Amino acid sequence: MNVLRSALYGMLPRSRRESRAEPGQAVLSTKTAAALLCAACSLPAGLELSEVPYYGLSPPVYPSPLGNGSTDARWASAYGRARDLVSRMTVEEKANVTRGWPGICVGNTGDVPRLGIPSLCFADGPAGLRGQEFVSAFPAGIHVAATFDRDLMLEYGRAIGREFRGRGVNVALGPVAGPLGRVARGGRNWEGLSNDPYLAGVGMGAITRGIQEAGVIATPKHWLLNEQEFRRRRTPLGEAISANVDDRTLHELYVFPFMDALREGAGAVMCSYQRANHSYACQNSKLLNGILKTELGFEGFVVSDWDAQMSGVASANAGLDLVMPNAGFWGAELVQAVRNGSVSEERLGDMAARILASWYYLHQENDYPPPAIYTNMQKHFPVDVQADHAKLIEEIGAAGTVLVKNINNTLPFKKPRFLCVYGYDATVKAGPWQNRDRYGGGYEDNFGWNTLNGTLITAGGSGGNSPPYVVSPFQALQERLSKDRGILRWDFYSENPTPYVNADACLVFINAYASESFDRTSLTDDFSDRLVLNVASWCANTIVVVHSAGIRTVDAWITHPNVTATLFAGLPGQESGHALAAVLYGDVNPSGRLPYTVARAEADYGALLNSSVSAARFPEANFTERLWIDYRAFDRDALAPRFEFGFGLSYTSFAYAGLAVSLLRRAPAAPAEFPDQSVPVVQGGHPALWEVVAVVRCTVTNTGAVEGAEVAQLYVGVPGAGEDSPVRQLRGFVKVGPLVPGQAREAVFELTRRDLSVWDVVAQQWRLRRGRYAVWVGASSRDLRLAGDFVIE
Structure with a gap:
């Protein structure tokens, strides 16, 4: 019982260990909490709590802490102005700024015209302003992480921030460290900044700082434990998945990278869809009130993921400050809850103050441009915010390209005269069946891309972006060969293309796609593996380029003697081809490093290969591996990877x-x-x-x-x-x-x-x-x- 008491005691916030509670604060007795805890964990008879790697309990933490600007002078000034403004607002006006409204942006808050409070514009995403013209398509987060370059991470954030500000967007929905990348086949791992909390934290801090230096509110997301797409939301089958994790793992892996973003002054945080230790993340008082707002001193506002609010009074009291994309359970109902005392007026005032304090903190009250967000069907004056960001995109694209094999100095090229290019990933379009370009559509067009649809520069869902153009690898290689008066042969369609025995080298382009809303079903695909082996069967100098939204296993062909070089080229953004050609030709000496472990076989990832799959009414994902994910697990098990975390070759x-x-x-x-x-x-x-x-x-x-x-x-x-x-x-x-x-x-x-x-x-x-x-x-x-x-x- 002493072990049980100690572990349980450690889960409770420090204020709960006192003999008396604050007014309105619920306190669990050790006996009651122990009973709940053991019920949640289904402890077998005789098993001590110290042997249980997860707890499954999210203790209550109330009331929600008041933002007061105490963490530094800049926040103090912002709160002084925000509190003054809130003191002049009616209950209805306070409720209005805490909810979403239909509008031109992905999210739009309510305004208060009589006090000069505008509607704030929210927009996706972490890798560029999605769905707009004359904006840039930056590399994805996982590609930026592969640079292992703090300076480039900061410049990346600054450039994205400048484009969002230029289009009048108040709040950028990124960067991402949730998912961290626990599940090898996770559908959104590519949006994040690696499955290592330190690397992800450095990226989160630098990008947040860069975005906010441009005057835009950054929104680190998704808080917290959103590690799989399957059952991440409530469905007709039942509730969303519950990510069950112990307190130490929660802090050392999943909270860790968000700390860096908060340290850099993040003005907002987005809470996630799924349950965390059996409580929905956007109404989890331990995560919001306890860890985020108390332990980490968060001064900004918590915004729900779109339609992630699952209750009205409970979410308000647990620490949610803004619901998107509409009123959800709030609006007039929140006003009523304040009137009847279910939600205190102080809590409502704090919700409004946190939103306005972030607005003041980034000085958006001073000459901030109005939103310039348009649909494809609107005739409008083009607002071009691209500046010279293409140069930065190419630089990051090259810096995040990871060379993993290079036999006998195959690379860099030494002015080749005859190159063959094979594979669907080499060009923007592939195959006669493809009747439309994958770029240019809206959010829905991101879904349904498959591995045969052309070169991959981003992946699917709200984290994708909208390139003004795409420089494909084929285009860039044509530019190089034409200058050298060389010859180029290509086949983007065939699985077993025509041999050209006089070629200096054969480049095979393959990819691995992923998207929001579903997890990957494999870390490889048979068509691509056969394509590589067929080319390597006759071409003694076969170079494989993999554009990948995450881990891609390569053991089907990596040891083939004719596969002389291999590059993991990530998701490099619009300048994909130029970035790759710079590495192939030696203009840039590769320095990218793998932000994950590439195993020899998918089974080597063990229980962390797939997302938890369940048809249960209340599905569970038990983080029984605790701190041992990716390279930490490979080290523990003395398991040899094909390419380890942090690996990358140079010339x-x-x-x-x-x-x-x-x-x-x-x-x-x-x-x-x-x-x-x-x-x-x-x-x-x-x-x-x-x-x-x-x-x-x-x-x-x-x-x-x-x-x-x-x-x-x-x-x-x-x-x-x-x-x-x-x-x-x-x-x-x-x-x-x-x-x-x-x-x-x-x-x-x-x-x-x-x-x-x-x-x-x-x-x-x-x-x-x-x-x-x-x-x-x-x-x-x-x-x-x-x-x-x-x-x-």
Whole structure:
């Protein structure tokens, strides 16, 4: 019973451990909560709670914290103005700004003309303004993550922010770290920033900062545990899937990347469709009131995913601030709930204040352009916001391209005169049956694309984008060959194309598609595998290019001796062909790294291959793997991947030397085991979590013959690694270079308290464990060149 009591105690927010409750605050006794907990987990007789890897219980946290701007001066100023405005609003006006209305944007809030409060315009998506003309189609999130480049992540956010602002969009619906990528075949993994929480967090922070530097409210999504598409929403079969996860895993994997976005001042967060520990995410008081608004000090507003609200009073009191795309259970009903006391007027005022504070925080009250959002059937003056973003898109496209095989220096090309191009992915259209171009339609056209419909630059659903044009790989190769007076032969249709024995090289283009609303059924496809093998059967220099919305297994052909080079080219956006040609011809030395593990066989992903499938009235997805997803699981099981997380080749080589680890000490003693709880939190969590605790240094030298950049990666094993924690976890990366041959440069990794901490479920705090911390630096999660350690006593 002591184990049960300790674990349960750790799930409850700190305020619940006091002997008295705040007014209106529901408190569970240990006995009652234990009964609920065991019922949710279906504990077999005699099994202790410490042996149960998930809890399935979401404890109540009420009331919803008031936003007050206490985390910094800028938020304080925004709240001062927002509260003054709210004090002059009627109950009906407050309710009006907390709901969606029909309008020209994907989402439109209610306005209050007499007080100068406009309708705010919300728009998809994380990779560019969807469904509009004269906007850019940026690379997808998973492609940006593959760059392992903080500077490019920031520039990406800035460019997207400028385009949204230029079209008068107040709120951009991105970036994405939910799904994180727990399920290998997850349909929306490509929208996110890898299945590693540290890499995803760096991307979330940088992109959020960039979007908001342009004056647009960023909306990190989906909060939280939206890790599969199957049964993510309520259906005639029953309720949405319940993602059941333990408290430590919740924090160390799924909350972790959102902390970086909040740290950068995110003005909004979108809650997700599915249930979390048996409570719908948009009315889950533990997730919204407890973790987001209390523990992480979130000052902005929580907006529902479209039609994700499942209740009226319950969602309001649990911390939802804005419902989309219409009134949902609110509107006049919310006014009535305030009148009868079911929802306090203070809570309604806080909902309105949070929305208006974000509006003020981004200074959108000052000369913000009106929305310029049009349908394809409207005649309108073109509002062009593309600027020179094509250059950035090409740069990110090349930087996120991952070279995984390159036998005998097949690449870069050395001015080839005769190339063959095969495969449906090489061009914008493929095959005589294709009567329309896949680009140019609306949201619905994103669904139904299959692997034979042409080159893949984005994937499906609300995370897709609308390119002004598409530079296909075939187009870019034609441009190169024509300058060299070469010859090009192609076949975009055949599974077994005509041989050309005089060709210098044969390029085979295949892809792997994914979309919102369904999960993938395979990480490969037979047609593509046969195409590669048929070409390789006669072409001694076969180069395979994979445009992929996530993991794509390649063992059907990767070891074939005639497959001399292979590139994972991701989802690179509108400049796809130019980005790829730059890598193929050596204008850019590839430095992209895999943001996931590519297994030798799909079965190697085990229980995390597929989404949880159930016809039950109340379906479950039990996160029994806890912290062990992707490379963490492969390391635990000593399972050899085909290509490990963080892997990628270069046209040159690099050496690592001189590892030095220093633990920074604050006078008069070492960092405390727990942060000082007397210090108020800032947005993103306790301020001490962001303090640098240790610094790791090493020297990286270009030992090859050409200029290039290396992505040096830092992995850490906390005390207890291999027992209750992963063997190693990514906790730093630095893109070193470009370096000319023989040039050396120092790589410096700063480790914050959060990077080294675990979530203590009893103390409900991040904790620095005492003991030995192992440190590795290398070129991937398996290619570890240097090792060291330090001790926190």
